[in-house]
Amino acid sequence: MEVTDLRVALFSGNYNYVRDGANQALNRLVGYLMRQGAKVRIYSPKVARPAFASTGRVVNVPSLPLPGRGEYRAPLGIPGKVRRDLREFGANIFHVSSPEILGHRAVTLARNWGKPVVASVHTRFETYPRYYGFAFLEPAVEAYLRRFYRRCDAIFAPSESMAQVLREQRMSYDVGIWTRGVDNELFTPARRDMEWRRSIGLADDEPAIAFVGRLVMEKGLDVFAETIDLMAQRGTQGRIVVVGEGPAREWFEKRLPGNAIFTGFQRREDLGRAIASCDMLFNPSVTETFGNVTLEAMASGLPVVAANATGSESLVEDGVTGRLIRPGANEAFAQALRLYCEDKGARDAAGRAGLAASERFAWDRVNQELVDGYLRVIRLREAGGLPRSKAR
Known part of the structure; x- marks a missing residue:
């Protein structure tokens, strides 16, 4: 089988109605598959005003707003109309x-129809409960x-670090890698803009510590704020620049120093400019499976201080491109950030190293790895292989 023989049915609880790293990666994958001659159809909730235009044809599945997180929707399953569309499409994988109702129904349908089914892992859902009491x-x-x-x-x-966690958790007998890429035209040191810095109130010589992402508690907002408190207690000079929006913005604004800068949501060239115009990224999250913002910061020439957790530990080389700190060690986070705030030489050296390391993450190459995985799974199924859980 060749890539042009692929007919991929992609099931997503959020393909494009909220912008995040996972659904942007899925849209890039669909674009790559289509350019290679594969056929793709996406089954996902649709909304009147999505966050960005979808790549490929999307078939709507019924959904309801998620309680407490109304910006997200909970798919309700695969009704008869959608099943008929699936049969007409003739997917071969x-x-x-995502492991919600739509995902479960899709897996069941694939098994009933004798079709191979694969899952991509985008976040550590099992860690979420700890952020909400x-x-x-777990x-x-x-x-x-x-x-x-x-x-x-x-x-x-x-990432390989996430793959190892999945193996240790006994999630599957076949764990592959579909990493993430970075757009080196959008995320580059060349987008650093001193005029933009001045326009948001940053002095030219003032170190800017960036938080980039959705403002939700599971991104480690509490650790971020506590670390900044520790830095302030020791007199470290640095300004916080928060790039992003989310339901926890009000809490975060109250918790950070009064001079923290909130840029709001930024996209494409504006996002590239915002990241490159800061001086370091602080990513304390332990829920990431990869860490798109970490890679984007590295490609922008920024050192990264991150939790030594899945995703980040596969990207950041401790002491070279930034620092990896044990989750919860807030004093160590503060010391690492203090170094990059006070030592421009160390900051620049880590930024150059991060830029060099980011160059191996080209989108076409990483998407081809998943295409190769599709073809391998289909060949295995045609040779008589079955999911281990079904064979037992």
């Missing part, structure tokens, strides 16, 4: 991108995820 639920969530992923022929992690 199903790809599910329900840490005791084992149950992990068991739920294990049941979902084990019903797939294979799963794909965005």
